Amino acid sequence: MKKLFFEYSVEAGNFTKAGDASSNFKKVLKQLNVDPQVIKRIVVALYEGEVNIVAHSVGGNIFCNIDPKSVNLILKDDGPGIPDINKAMQVGFSTASAKVREMGFGAGMGLVNMKNNVDFLKIESEMGKGTKVELTVNL
Amino acid sequence: MAKDNKQFYHALKVSYDSCIGCSHCMISCPTEAIRIREGKAIIYENKCVDCGECLKVCPVYAIYIEEDDFNKINNYKHRIALVPEVFFGQFPAEMSKKQISDAILAFGFTEVVEVEISAPILAAQINNYAAANPDVKPLISSFCPAIVRLIQVKFPALTQNIMLLKPPIDITSLYVRKKMSEEGVQPEDIGVFYISTCAAKIAAIKSPVGEDISLINGIINMDTLFNKVFKYLKNEKSQEPEEVYKSINDTFSGWSLTSGESSHIKGRSLAIDGIHNTIEILEKVENEEIKNIDFLELRACDESCAGGVLLTANRFLVAETINNSKVSLQEYQTLDINHYKDYITERMTIQKVKPRSMMKLDENMEIAMMKLKKASKILQSLSLTDCTACGAPNCQAFANDIAQGNAEINQCFFIQRNKEISGEITVEESVNELKKIWGTRKFINKRK
Numbered sequence: 001m002k003k004l005f006f007e008y009s010v011e012a013g014n015f016t017k018a019g020d021a022s023s024n025f026k027k028v029l030k031q032l033n034v035d036p037q038v039i040k041r042i043v044v045a046l047y048e049g050e051v052n053i054v055a056h057s058v059g060g061n062i063f064c065n066i067d068p069k070s071v072n073l074i075l076k077d078d079g080p081g082i083p084d085i086n087k088a089m090q091v092g093f094s095t096a097s098a099k100v101r102e103m104g105f106g107a108g109m110g111l112v113n114m115k116n117n118v119d120f121l122k123i124e125s126e127m128g129k130g131t132k133v134e135l136t137v138n139l
Numbered sequence: 140m141a142k143d144n145k146q147f148y149h150a151l152k153v154s155y156d157s158c159i160g161c162s163h164c165m166i167s168c169p170t171e172a173i174r175i176r177e178g179k180a181i182i183y184e185n186k187c188v189d190c191g192e193c194l195k196v197c198p199v200y201a202i203y204i205e206e207d208d209f210n211k212i213n214n215y216k217h218r219i220a221l222v223p224e225v226f227f228g229q230f231p232a233e234m235s236k237k238q239i240s241d242a243i244l245a246f247g248f249t250e251v252v253e254v255e256i257s258a259p260i261l262a263a264q265i266n267n268y269a270a271a272n273p274d275v276k277p278l279i280s281s282f283c284p285a286i287v288r289l290i291q292v293k294f295p296a297l298t299q300n301i302m303l304l305k306p307p308i309d310i311t312s313l314y315v316r317k318k319m320s321e322e323g324v325q326p327e328d329i330g331v332f333y334i335s336t337c338a339a340k341i342a343a344i345k346s347p348v349g350e351d352i353s354l355i356n357g358i359i360n361m362d363t364l365f366n367k368v369f370k371y372l373k374n375e376k377s378q379e380p381e382e383v384y385k386s387i388n389d390t391f392s393g394w395s396l397t398s399g400e401s402s403h404i405k406g407r408s409l410a411i412d413g414i415h416n417t418i419e420i421l422e423k424v425e426n427e428e429i430k431n432i433d434f435l436e437l438r439a440c441d442e443s444c445a446g447g448v449l450l451t452a453n454r455f456l457v458a459e460t461i462n463n464s465k466v467s468l469q470e471y472q473t474l475d476i477n478h479y480k481d482y483i484t485e486r487m488t489i490q491k492v493k494p495r496s497m498m499k500l501d502e503n504m505e506i507a508m509m510k511l512k513k514a515s516k517i518l519q520s521l522s523l524t525d526c527t528a529c530g531a532p533n534c535q536a537f538a539n540d541i542a543q544g545n546a547e548i549n550q551c552f553f554i555q556r557n558k559e560i561s562g563e564i565t566v567e568e569s570v571n572e573l574k575k576i577w578g579t580r581k582f583i584n585k586r587k
Contacts, residue, residue: 004512022426036298037296
């Protein structure tokens with residue numbers, strides 16, 4: 001089956017660039033004639049994940065795999081890791097600093113919003129090593 | 140461009156006699172709908188949203204807006220000029236609205252009705268609509284037809300956010316028709332003519348989105364009428380000072396200006412003007428980067444309708460004039476149109492706005508994937524200077540054109556040079572490629 005692969009690197013702490021990967025990938029999905037409402041779900045989840053890397057990690061990468069059946073995204077960062085994933089999945093739970101909240105991020109809805117928009121979500125995290133978020137949306 | 144089927148009416152046309160193939164329009168087009176072929180600008184019909192940016196930058200007035208023959212008004216016994224408030228805003232203060240209206244009548248119309256008289260009814264309906272559809276956030280105004288079309292082609296997921304209510308032109312026309320038929324006028328005797336600010340409004344009337352038929356019989360471009368009326372008033376001998384009178388012909392609301400709409404809508408709203416500003420906001424709304432906004436007023440032109448391409452006066456001055464003569468909504472409540480409020484309200488909804496993405500490389504996703512792969516590979520071999528010598532607005536658009544079979548790699552100026560060096564093609568062959576894009580005239584040696 002035909003596949004396409006895209007990779008984006010995400011810089012830590014740079015909110016000016018946060019969303020660039022999502023916007024780029026959105027353009028790809030539009031060019032591939034993916035259903036507009038499905039594109040929206042993918043991009044909303046991807047944007048949440050991208051902002052998480054910018055806000056919480058020391059930097060990371062996004063790997064996007066597309067085939068005619070599904071879109072699979074892997075968001076990997078190099079640390080510091082999530083201490084309690086279950087807690088992080090709770091509505092409203094946030095570790096964001098005041099500075100980040102002032103910019104309109106970090107309301108504690110990120111992972112929840114991500115989960116609501118995708119068909120499959122898996123989060124693995126190791127303190128000191130990093131976090132890997134994998135999500136799939138069926139087409 | 141044979142692949143582009145012409146299913147949408149466009150008011151913007153290119154005069155091939157005047158076009159010098161300079162590429163200004165191609166570079167300014169927000170949807171990359173223009174290419175240069177044989178020295179002339181051509182418009183991809185399915186990508187064009189009729190915003191008029193191309194017309195604004197054309198140095199030789201080669202892009203024009205089609206209008207109906209002025210004499211068409213004589214086909215009707217009752218000839219109504221539906222005039223937007225910005226038309227009146229263009230005249231100097233010493234020319235009153237009454238004088239301007241009388242001048243319009245002197246050119247053959249039997250009645251002058253201001254488009255925005257329906258604004259108070261619409262404002263109330265938008266608030267009702269928002270309350271009835273709390274899940275639609277943000278609600279996007281249907282006012283500007285260029286924006287509705289932009290969303291259809293570039294932000295298809297957001298078509299669901301467009302409020303399904305008629306714009307003021309249609310509502311006012313509904314009112315005029317109803318009122319006249321109650322007065323005993325036969326429907327076929329009523330000719331409603333819209334004095335258009337821009338190409339998008341014309342396109343919306345000729346091929347409406349979300350409506351089966353248009354309520355407008357014809358279109359006169361605003362500059363055409365302005366030139367007639369202005370000349371008429373300039374040459375008129377001194378007039379009696381006009382009494383200030385309030386009628387449907389003498390009210391301003393500012394609805395068509397920036398914030399004119401959003402200021403009447405409950406909740407948090409944003410008013411954005413300019414098509415590039417709008418695109419920036421819609422990108423973020425689509426990603427849900429911007430949340431918790433209830434209403435978006437989006438207008439393609441800078442200063443909204445005061446900046447319409449068919450206006451003659453400066454947009455900032457027009458906006459100032461209208462703002463200075465702004466009347467409150469209360470003053471509108473006394474208007475005759477309020478007798479028809481129920482009739483109008485029942486007929487105000489439009490059908491769902493359907494997406495028609497122009498970004499897709501192919502209907503079939505697998506083929507689109509192949510084309511995307513091809514386009515990215517081509518892009519890597521290009522100069523990325525966006526020099527436009529290939530007749531496309533930038534290298535990315537050129538790569539996509541090639542992947543879709545609408546262009547040849549040898550049209551690239553840099554590729555040509557490299558191929559000449561390696562002996563793959565001759566200088567003559569590359570010049571011939573360039574001639575196909577820019578026409579033969581540009582290759583005549585004028586230094587001789």
